[in-house]
Amino acid sequence: MRTDAFALRHIGPRENDLQHMFKTIGVESIDQLIYETLPDDIRLKAPLNLEPAMTEYEYANHIQQLGNKNKIYRSYIGLGYHPAIVPAPIQRNIFENPGWYTAYTPYQAEIAQGRLEALLNYQTTVIELTGMEIANASLLDESTAAAEAMALLFDVRTRDKKKSNANKFFVSEEILPQTLSVLQTRSTPIGVELIIGNHETFEFGNDFFGAILQYPGKYGQVYDYAAFISKAKENEIKIAVAADILSLVKLTSPGEMGADVVVGTTQRFGIPMGYGGPHAAFFATKEEYKRSMPGRIIGVTVDANGNRALRMALQTREQHIKREKATSNICTAQVLLAVMAGMYAVYHGPQGLGYIADKVHRSATTTAGALSKMGITQTNTSFFDTILVKADAAKVKAAAEKKEINFYYVDNDTVSISFNETTSTKDVNDILAVFAEATGTTAETVSALGDVNTIPASLNRTSTFLTHDVFNKYHSETAIMRYIKKLERLDLALNHSMISLGSCTMKLNAASEMLPLSMPNWNNLHPFAPLEQAQGYQAMLKKLEEQLNVITGFAGTTLQPNSGAQGEYAGLMVIRAYHQSRGDHHRNIALIPASAHGTNPATATMAGMQVVVTKTSENGNIDVEDLRAKAIQYKDNLACLMVTYPSTHGVYEASIIEITKMIHENGGQVYMDGANMNAQVGLTNPATIGADVCHLNLHKTFAIPHGGGGPGVGPICVAEHLVPFLPTNPVIPTGGSTAITAISAAPWGSALVCLISYGYITMLGEEGLKSSTQHAILNANYIKERLSGHFDTLYSGEMGRAAHEMIIECRPFKANGIEVTDIAKRLMDYGFHAPTVSFPVAGTLMIEPTESENLEELDRFCDAMISIRKEIEEATADDKNNVLKNSPHTLAMLTTDNWDLPYTREKAAFPMEYLHENKFWPGVRRVDDAYGDRNLVCSCAPIEAYMEN
Template identity: 55%
Template sequence: MAVERQSLQALLQREPFIRRHVGPSQSEQRTLLANQGLHSLSDMIGETVPASIRGAELALPDGLTEKQALDTLKALARKNTINKSYIGMGYYNTEMPNVILRNVLENPGWYTAYTPYQPEISQGRLEGLLNFQQMVMDLTGMEVANASLLDEATAAAEAMALCRRSSRSKSNVFFVADDAHPQTLAVIKTRAEYLGIDVVTGDPAKDLDQQEVFGTQLQYPGTYGDINDISRIIQQAKARDVLVSVASDLLALVLLKSPGAMGADIVMGSSQRFGVAMGFGGPHAAFFATSEKLKRAIPGRIIGVSKDSRGNIALRMAMQTREQHIRREKATSNICTAQALLANLASFYAVYHGPDGLKAIAERVHRLTTILEKSLSDMGFQCNKSYFDTLSIKVGSEQQAIYQRALNHHCNLRLISHDSLGVSLDETTTPDDIIELFDIFMGKGKALDLSFVDQRITAGEATGITDDLRRTDKILSHPVFNSYHSETDMMRYIKRLENKDYSLVHGMIPLGSCTMKLNASAEMLPVTWPEFANIHPFAPRDQVQGYLALIDQLQQALEAITGFDEVSAQPNSGASGEYAGLLAIRKYQQSVGEGHRHICLIPASAHGTNPASAVMAGMKVVIIACDAEGNIDVNDLQEKAEQHSDALAALMITYPSTHGVYEEAVKTVCHTIHRCGGQVYLDGANMNAMVGIARPGDIGADVSHLNLHKTFAIPHGGGGPGVGPIGVKKHLAPFLPNHSVSPVYDNGGIGAVASAPFGSASILTITWMYIKMLGGRGLTHATEVAILNANYVAQRLSAYYPVLYRGQNGKVAHECIIDIRPIKAATGISEEDIAKRLMDYGFHAPTMSFPVAGTLMIEPTESESLAEVDRFIDAMVSIRKEIDQIEQGKWPVDNNPLVNAPHTLADLADDTWQRPYSRETAVFPSPQSRLAKYWPTTNRVNNVFGDRNFVCSCLGMENYKED
């Protein structure tokens, strides 16, 4: 009976999530270890990770099952209160069409794709982003748009920096209109401080002419709802060579005269209300558009139109694709990511509704706003007379009473000053909502006859948009916005684009430094729960207790994982985290009388965002050399740290190193910096090789950012979203980002670095689930298997390709770099040729030419099974044998499967096949490719043609006839 009871008890135990997350089974792990001549994972860690940095077990509980974690999170979600939000300020209730929700947001074919650096297998999301750019250009009236930025306030800060770079003025003053969103002003002020810019606010109609400025930021419509004719302000500014940036609203621009038509230089804002939930602040795609003359200075990514080797239309990332890695400390921005998934969601919203649908939504919102304004004005309330969807209502001493009545009705209004309330309507607002709002303002007074008020408006009473500010030009006339309005057509269009892309649903994405691991379904589910999705970032704190508890628990877990004393979740990308961490260092040093420190040491191997972030923080970059093994040259570091000791502010390092090894001297490096008066910033891009094994805070780092979209399972989304929280030691904790609208801390903190107090809060649920389901032991095991997989790849490939860098005992960390330069010297075949040929085998390429030109950096992650890792290795071995054919003269250097890759269906059907290898070799190079063939939809893209013929807008459908 005891045996039976034990057996039953075993059956009752739920399967742990770790078995679902980690790819190799226990028996496969033994095979992987045997390949290394090892008996256990602990033996492998002992041989790979320096003993000096290894720490104790993670102080986190064991993992929960998927059901247990979801039930626990649902209990937290129920602590949030979903009130109807009328707060506005750039955040609105919206309705994502279900065809987009199910087929894009909830579809791993879209959310697990990587940034489209390999355009031949990214044509789907590239087309979606090109549609986004076209949508933005149409609505803003501008000539060029990028493929999104992080959020509206960051976009405004980037606009200020662009104005500074592009202006001929010698002034260092930037003027911000006093009706800008307050969170936008806060981020602008944060950014301005270390760029040497003075920010002045005021009424631009009265005060702008009184200032000598290089640029100005206007809001149209204003944060309180007013729609001012900004054309005169723009004309006066341009007459003085002042560059003008305008923050606007896409739905308002459906009806309003465009800023471009008024002469604006830059137009930016948020696309959130185009179907993307508020999510307590994000993620949301900012838009950014400029005049033609500023196109070379635009931050972020631009999708451009080029051609492939067959002369067919092909899309690619055009300008600014890897600016930070090329220009480093001379880069104009540290932005290296975007909000691609969110931008695609917004573009699909516009495609599905089309110009007529968007106009109907905008007209309905404005009509309801007009009814409310007329009704309240009739009752003696003073409202703004120009508006699109937002009213500022003067209520005097009744402010708190009306505000409380709204709360009793489960509605959130905006508090303005001491005597006014704000009401912003949106596409979810109904006539019943207007009646309820009237009741809230009137108390138990007169009932609203909505139809009577509507009849008055129909009879010709003025609305909130004057005729001279009404839009008269056509918008969204391109066929893509006028073709897919039935759900059937939209579903098929989305699927057609998805089929052009490669994502984790197809196979392994072995990108070094980018950690393309499993994004589990259970982790993704809560993102769309209403209790998380439908919360305004500035909702009263008593309504978001579940969110605050989740964020607090997540921050505590990250503190345990990193060894830091406090964590901020506000930065909404890795680059934003870098910037916030460096600001914390600078603010701390100012607080102790060492504000003169400004030198930042950065190894030559560092991520390109590191030097760009340092410059943005007002630092001077000094490069540290690397030795022949790829490690920091400790002698060079010590020499330069001593040389600059009086002015040394910080060292920025990545650990394990960008070269994929655990550097033995890391503690010595940190001690050297501290001895010379500096702080240590550790870039957490490679944290997937540290979780549960070593902690940055124990190694000697003072601050580090974490890429939740790398180590902690938030999906890459085809180029964003990302989250980059920072952890700090106790002395830096008072200098974490705060927020002026919704304070994170009662006292202290630096200015905001994002629009919302907790950044992209809705996707923090993903990392919360990841940590809860894996638990302390599971997180450690995931790291061990990631290192095991990487060393297996390095061991097997080393017989065919040189492995460039190794650490102690010949081991690598979680990634390895193979050197293609000897192959290129011998045959002319480059790392790009190998990358493109891998597509024929059904793989996304490893990271090309970073951190060393002419190399491929491979990271298998812990989520890939032995079979999939072997499939990748076999493909690389097969490609090496193909290179041997070239080297032996059997295939010409300029006509072989590598230089012609990738091969498409058009190649297979070619009637004039004139190549020295067969069609079978071209498209079915391996047995696996016959079983499950992934077809690139375009041949190799011509980057030179795209650079010479810059087009970033949608072409007519006739241009795609050959597709």
């Protein structure tokens, strides 16, 4: 046994377990199982051409040496990214803690109360600093959040008959360049015309529905937008403001000015720059727009006992419900980063944030004053953290780089300097020395920061914020450590038990993959730093792209999309650009099977395509004849097919090559949804099945953790003919020769967490990757056979095998009065998170164990499911007071003096022996979703605020 082989640690089943598993399944070997599972015509003919696997120790040395090629200069570049101090107790207890980073999206609220409270704190922080009424639990980055704001305002314009046909959107020339690029990408397909101009001189016409402003402006000038917003309101035009969240500690909030939507990033609330991400974007708006707001909202409700409980609110807004009627395809948030940013606000409190904001402002004003004394002009008349200096940019750059300092060079004679919470008086003096050398003057010396305030009285913040108790009591390290631990204990994550979510691939997030994220030479780099300072990153990202090309069989990759849904969108936009390059502007039909993820039709709509749904046959596969008929019917306008492989039903469809061929014969391209790539790597690939583009969920197949609902990374890999259209970035060009505009804010998206997938592939190598896929299929089929006779599997392949996941039938249990939700909640009492509930088929569970789970855990899960099946048999249709209907059972229930339920406490909480030694207690009883939606509260309000009238 090679104890230094990473695959040994990543893959769960041991060698001596395999014969038992084979016998249970009814095969002689894993090769026989794969033969009976995977169609022969899509099998790879040769091993993946990847370098030999590194050991964990070799990889640790390799990534340290690679990281040393990054030059971490002091960064004053700004443009939405700033060095930030990550408080050590937050780094150690959240960022580096699998109890936080391995949790799933909090769809099962009863076992996610800790994360939900942390997100409620985040929402409260955003609401109070922006002056808005409602906020969501984070979006992907500031630029995509701005695009979502535009889409929301475009959607709600139809409520005003005078504006129902308006299609122009004003964009201030002060907007960040990367945000403008994303707005350009997102506006064209949905019919929005961007008008870029000066907000001080612009005059609105009747054909405008909205506008977006930057606060402060991209180079630091602070504008009083009250008059502009008032004029817009007179013209019935709605306003979005992209705001710097730290500046809002000192500046009048956009909400007080009359803004309708406020967006931005919380990166500078204790999140490292990470060469572009991940960072939690914020999105706040008015309550009247709650049904149109993208992303997840955490709301307050009550549980079965009437006690306060939290859960995700208004879920019918989500694209999985609305599908092609959705205005957003947002599926992943940035939960882990939002939790950190919210905890930063909790740790510092309003006074601490005030101190930090004052220090940043004083650093800027002190430097501006000293430069003035040196005869150097600073042109911003009012600013928070950024000054605009007139000097020879080339000379300044040469002098700055000698001191390992980066500024942003606007043009040949203008330098932008953005200050941050790490800036010290020594840093200020070094900056002054740079300008002295560049201009041939004598440097001023600063001994302490001054107390000048350049913010006009009309913009000085007077309203209070973060007055709730949670922001005013956890300011010592002991206090914050215990608060974080208290919340962690309320959450079930992978460090407790298997999370067998179909389609979501909750596999091991290995410590050796995660450790580099804490290294300063990886996490402190600005995304717009000069490329020569980012050679470690460039080498890693280039290598990861090459690895993904090999795995998918494609020719090119972009890592820019920072979620799976963004990857879908990027893929369709590249297909769109390809058709247009050939003069086929009319190709706008997207064929999508009925079983597809809800993000697929939502994404197609966002990309300006018309969705045509194709049928699914009784065995769960694509109805090939219906697809053929529709491909022929729409051949003149066919843009693409969106297909998931293996299918969403957990089956390798044998007709996939026939399907892709018929799409090509009718002029379309094939987009493959990579949600189930976990069942392809090393065995087959998208190029082999005939796809032209695929997105990959690096937060699924390639081991980036879900983080309680995000971060995600969704790169796309494309065939040779689509490579020219891969997206670029306006600050640091990327992508193809005729690239589409930006998909997300940073050139390489959430670059920091790409280290995880790079480590995963590098340490597994070809053999380990293939073995991982084989064991994912093995584990799924083992569960399928162990549950056989207790639960029916809804779909299987031609030889009766599942792929890496399966759907089990739960609808017949309604005869016993039991719904699939009851099974999901009862699993909590057994110490498990439920599999995927009612997707893609209502009333079912979709189970995916992944390759990382060992035999003992698989058996424990199967034993729990079989025990629950016996409990179902004991229930009757008219019995609403049984162990399933009352689940989950909390510690408070079990320790009450009175127990009047018709079963024992032992059966309620300890139905199996293993629970006596390792019991997870749900934080609340079953939550009341409808109550919370009727009485929406999404901030830390007092209990009176959500009492039903």
